[in-house]
Amino acid sequence: MTFLRLFAAFAKVGVLTFGGGYAMIPMLEREIVDRHGWATSEELMDYYAVGQCTPGVIAVNTATFIGYKVAGNLGGIVATLGVVFPSFVILSLIAGIIQNFADIPAVKSAFAGIRVCVCVLIFNSVVKLWKGAVKDKAALALCLLVFFLSVFFDISPIVFVLFCGTAGVLLTRWGVRGK
Amino acid sequence: MTLLLLFFEFFKTGLFAVGGGMATLPFLYDMSARHPEWFSAAQLADMIAVSESTPGPIGVNMATYVGFETSGVPGALVATLGLVTPSVIVILIVARMLKAFRSNKTVDAVFYGLRPCSVGLIAAAGILVVKIALFRFDAYAASGIFTDIFNWKALALAAVLLVLTRVVKATKKLHPVVFILASAAAGVLFSF
Numbered sequence: 554m555t556f557l558r559l560f561a562a563f564a565k566v567g568v569l570t571f572g573g574g575y576a577m578i579p580m581l582e583r584e585i586v587d588r589h590g591w592a593t594s595e596e597l598m599d600y601y602a603v604g605q606c607t608p609g610v611i612a613v614n615t616a617t618f619i620g621y622k623v624a625g626n627l628g629g630i631v632a633t634l635g636v637v638f639p640s641f642v643i644l645s646l647i648a649g650i651i652q653n654f655a656d657i658p659a660v661k662s663a664f665a666g667i668r669v670c671v672c673v674l675i676f677n678s679v680v681k682l683w684k685g686a687v688k689d690k691a692a693l694a695l696c697l698l699v700f701f702l703s704v705f706f707d708i709s710p711i712v713f714v715l716f717c718g719t720a721g722v723l724l725t726r727w728g729v730r731g732k
Numbered sequence: 733m734t735l736l737l738l739f740f741e742f743f744k745t746g747l748f749a750v751g752g753g754m755a756t757l758p759f760l761y762d763m764s765a766r767h768p769e770w771f772s773a774a775q776l777a778d779m780i781a782v783s784e785s786t787p788g789p790i791g792v793n794m795a796t797y798v799g800f801e802t803s804g805v806p807g808a809l810v811a812t813l814g815l816v817t818p819s820v821i822v823i824l825i826v827a828r829m830l831k832a833f834r835s836n837k838t839v840d841a842v843f844y845g846l847r848p849c850s851v852g853l854i855a856a857a858g859i860l861v862v863k864i865a866l867f868r869f870d871a872y873a874a875s876g877i878f879t880d881i882f883n884w885k886a887l888a889l890a891a892v893l894l895v896l897t898r899v900v901k902a903t904k905k906l907h908p909v910v911f912i913l914a915s916a917a918a919g920v921l922f923s924f
Contacts, residue, residue: 644796720845
């Protein structure tokens, strides 16, 4: 029963979250803290903070945390499946529909317009992330280095992630951080 | 074989994309470059828009969409599971030592380096969308006229959207889906 309730609660959070990330917090508060009492607001913020600095999608990470807390390893897995289930159904349907309509000229024009919007949305999220990520000169240097190398050379993102993780440790140890 | 490869590709993405939904974007571009038969960079721009306008976390939505484009419903399932598997494993381990993890100096130092990395990667992926959406390098290559490089209608729309999402107080806080729908309408209306 617990597993079913976990799955249902997180599927609901998945359906009602548009855009992911921070948009999910109010939904989690209502469903997890108020309705089921599976975690306190403070715990939720803790999970969220850790979810941001562990690999993967934040919403999924938070779901795994809460599921684990409520019902152990299997609970973590069930909550995760719950939160991705709506995406899976909805996106499969939409992708199927779009494939069939993609060649209509009006649809093509609509997507050309949408692409412009995507540029602006990505720009806005870069600005938002920048504020939290680039707080000193060393971080600025890392960010620009990654940006230019990634634009001009064909290097896998994995290389940058490994390099910057190591650089973070070394810069902190050398006392460069924060200057 | 494609399904196995798809799982592996998304497993890698889930393992190395740190910092939320958009962080998966550079990995998806990398994927489209290495597996052009799966999906193109232009298609990816459309997938971002759809993922932003539908319920669910963006990263998961993009994985499902890309998986579906590549090999239908099984592809969607495999890509989504591939994306979440590494993070489930990592979180189940971290959950056992949450306090120690949060106060660990090395973990903190690693993320001090990873955050700017994530911003740089997303910005670089954004440049690829900009190239497709706002410029017309193919038209310039064909005509040789310099002004043909710019997609003027698109640039005008981008300027309007920038003002609406960053400057105007009344529209700044609106959900992205509003701007996506308005842009689709503008695209049809002014035949982009």
